[in-house]
Amino acid sequence: MKRLFFMALSLLGFLCLSVTSFANTTEYTLTIARNPVNLTGNTVSKITINGTIPGPTLYFTEGDEAVIHVINQLAEDTSVHWHGILLPPLMDGVPHLNGFTGIKPNATFTYRFKIRQTGTYWYHAHSMGQEQDGHYGAIVIRPQQPDNVKVDRDYVVMLSDFSEEESSTILANLKMSSDYYQNARRTVGDFWSSARQQGVSKAWEEAKMWAEMRMLPTDLSDVSGYTFLVNGKNNAQNWTGLFKAGEKVRLRFINGSAMSFYDVRIPKLAMTVIEADGQAVEPVTVNEFRFGVAETYDVIVTPTEDIAYTIVAEALDRTGFALGTLAPQAGMRGEMPSHRPRTLLTMADMGMSHGEHANHQSTSSTDSSQNNKMSGQNEHTSHAGHQMAGMSTDSNQDYETGVKGSGWADAGTPQGDKALSYKDLRYRGTQADTRQPVRDIEIRLGGNMERYIWTMNGKKFANAEPIHFEYGERIRFKFINETMMAHPMHLxxxxxxxxxxxxxxxxPNKHTIIIAPGDTYSALLTANESGDWVFHCHLLYHMATGMMTKIVVSKQDPNKDYSxxxxxSHDMSSHDMSQMEHSEHNAHQSHEMQTQPVTSTKSADMPATHDMSQMEHSQHQQTQAVDKKAGEHHAH
Ligand SMILES: [Cu+2]
Structure with missing residues (x-):
């Protein structure tokens, strides 16, 4: 009896707790306006949110009712998209979808949605090029229960690429000539250095091929000349996060750039990745990570010395850095980094050396590095070489940073350092849906450089038919990148x-997946959110020129059982590649453990994985229940 009473009491307590926390409304007002901004020595008119670039960081707690009033003081329509947030389709903020018509000048639109997740996300305009012009900010969602990741400091580190030019001017320049910003074009000197390596006739053949394709081997990025920012500060302004030696610091990295990828590192500090795209992953300790546009990574660092550490985000085209500092007091500055060599595209980036690639794998590591040189890469010890020494694979779909031997894969990671690979990411918890997909949807990524048009399955957005999914359907996207650029594909x-x-x-859950040049990737999806959703490349000028499509998820059928x-836990993906990859991953793991003392210490400074998984699991189930309720609501 006593026990029953106690149970009733705790149930009552639980109900009270959930009622109060579920009733919590968190309200913000965002004013979008033009203001003078000076980050480069010249004052230019840019878009600000509440007067700043980026806009304010929005903090929520899981279970909150988010209410966000957006006031448009621009002379043109605007919108806000909540990137990575699960919400009703009308609140997603894409004009001309789900009945949302954009926010007219001088109008106010109020977004309302229930927060059903935790993690690091961001928000930005989905109108014209406004995002490039300053219309973006960070979102942090804290869990309802005390956070199972205990830290002493918690900072958002939002990277962005600032231009004095207006987005409309940049787009016009690209339309005029797709190599407008290629000031780093291949020189006669480059030709003779590759001629020395591979003989004049081969070098000539290759140069001719690039010319015929109207591409340059430096095309890894198509807009340069940016000033890179950390939380809106340029390198001289030096954004600084404070710590006391020995403290655990959480850094919420957000790549809010319009067009820029980075290699991110903090020399002398190992980073333990705990979330990717806001979603929990099992801790993995790395020295650096390749950071795609629109992705987020949460990492934990533990600086032990009373010195300044430099946060280094080096742009992929090696034209600049976004720099910040972690320091025991303000005004300190760590070591300044020097640029890694700029890599050139190779035949592997073109997806043209797959045959060679297969051979490549069976050769010894010495031969592999020889191969690297032959394909025109800079001569230094590459990460790819390091990986190859301990692994054997004959799959092109290797989830490394691109196809081996490609310019994309050549991050210039020092020997002995570990760069994060997509295949290191393991969901922290248990995925609710482990069904095999019922069908494959092929997504071919293409482009026409002469007209600066980017396409999905050969069509630009204006001409593309939407892709239809049944509610609850399990499908597989197969991405085939037929271009020489990486595309961060965002759903x-x-x-x-x-x-x-x-x-x-x-x-791992991802809202944005980098599809490396000439590479193929696949991803599964449970279509459990009814409505119209866009699926696009998050490089702003690729999206603007057509690399986008619409996905329509049907309403729930009230007579159908969706349980x-x-x-x-034993089910493997039916994908043959994945099965192969799995065994490789184990090999990879043990390889890493032998060569990377840094990974073996991770259990010491992180909570036990087992406990975290359990907590995640219950959280996840809660989310599922909410999902279902939301779904039922749609059906009425
Ligand atoms: Cu793209």
């Missing part, structure tokens, strides 16, 4: 599970 409204060689219940079979 609105739902998370994809990247098939990175992990078991089905451990596939899922219990998650299976």
């Amino acid at each position: 609105h409204g739902m998370f994809m599970q990247l098939e990175n060689g992990q078991p089905m219940d451990k596939l 899922l079979p219990p998650p299976s």
